[in-house]
Amino acid sequence: MSHVILACSVVIAQVFLVVAMWLAMVRMFRGPRAQDRVLALDALYVCSMLLLMVFGIRSGHTIYFEASLIIGMLGFVSTVALAKFLMRGEVIE
Amino acid sequence: MSTIEHAAELPAWAALVVSVFLVLGSGLVLMGMLGFVRLSTFYERIHAPTLGTSWGTGSIVIASMVFFSVLSTRPVVHEILIGIFVTVTTPVTLMLLARAALHRDRSEGNPEVPEDSPAEMPAEESGEPAGRA
Numbered sequence: 001m002s003h004v005i006l007a008c009s010v011v012i013a014q015v016f017l018v019v020a021m022w023l024a025m026v027r028m029f030r031g032p033r034a035q036d037r038v039l040a041l042d043a044l045y046v047c048s049m050l051l052l053m054v055f056g057i058r059s060g061h062t063i064y065f066e067a068s069l070i071i072g073m074l075g076f077v078s079t080v081a082l083a084k085f086l087m088r089g090e091v092i093e
Numbered sequence: 094m095s096t097i098e099h100a101a102e103l104p105a106w107a108a109l110v111v112s113v114f115l116v117l118g119s120g121l122v123l124m125g126m127l128g129f130v131r132l133s134t135f136y137e138r139i140h141a142p143t144l145g146t147s148w149g150t151g152s153i154v155i156a157s158m159v160f161f162s163v164l165s166t167r168p169v170v171h172e173i174l175i176g177i178f179v180t181v182t183t184p185v186t187l188m189l190l191a192r193a194a195l196h197r198d199r200s201e202g203n204p205e206v207p208e209d210s211p212a213e214m215p216a217e218e219s220g221e222p223a224g225r226a
Contacts, residue, residue, distance in 0.1 A: 002105035003097065003108055005108060006100060012115075012116055012119070013115040019123055020126035023123075023126040033194075038190060039142065042186060049175070050118070050153050053153050053172070057157055060097070069174060069175055072178055079186040080185070080189055083186065
């Protein structure tokens with residue numbers, strides 16, 4: 001019984017995270033300004049990282065942990081780079 | 094809906110704990126994204142995804158730690174790296190992004206954002222202060 005609950009909650013968590021990714025993508029396409037899109041990309045990175053961790057629980061392999069760690073690092077670096085671009089691009093203009 | 098085969102020897106309490114933390118964390122992420130879509134200005138929206146990066150990430154990390162620790166009967170704590178990393182980096186990225194957005198709004202003369210406060214002015218004239226990358 002408890003394993004059925006675990007399987008159900010893993011599926012529920014995956015569905016929630018995928019819906020959250022869709023919402024972030026809605027904001028990324030609709031976002032009125034560039035900073036909204038950058039923030040949506042950052043949120044999308046976090047959602048995909050968590051989705052990989054949930055997938056690791058579902059499949060029982062710890063290899064997905066490393067993939068999600070790399071995604072987290074790349075998300076941080078890309079968001080910082082894009083924020084610096086947003087700030088400096090208008091200074092040059 | 095099939096059960097998870099490799100978790101067959103997981104005790105019931107651990108399965109329940111993992112389930113609760115998984116649903117809690119992903120529900121927090123979903124709530125943050127709903128707020129991210131629905132809120133009206135950027136400075137309100139920048140708060141919403143932090144729901145997912147603080148307790149959403151923490152809860153899913155705890156679920157993963159409990160799952161693999163109980164399943165392999167030894168403490169597996171390397172998931173805490175992701176928790177620490179996300180907790181440390183999220184304020185940095187969001188501060189940079191909010192600063193960039195504030196700078197863009199001010200340089201456009203947007204009347205909805207506050208002007209530079211007088212306390213900040215001498216710090217900006219004397220070059221880059223240490224706390225602002």
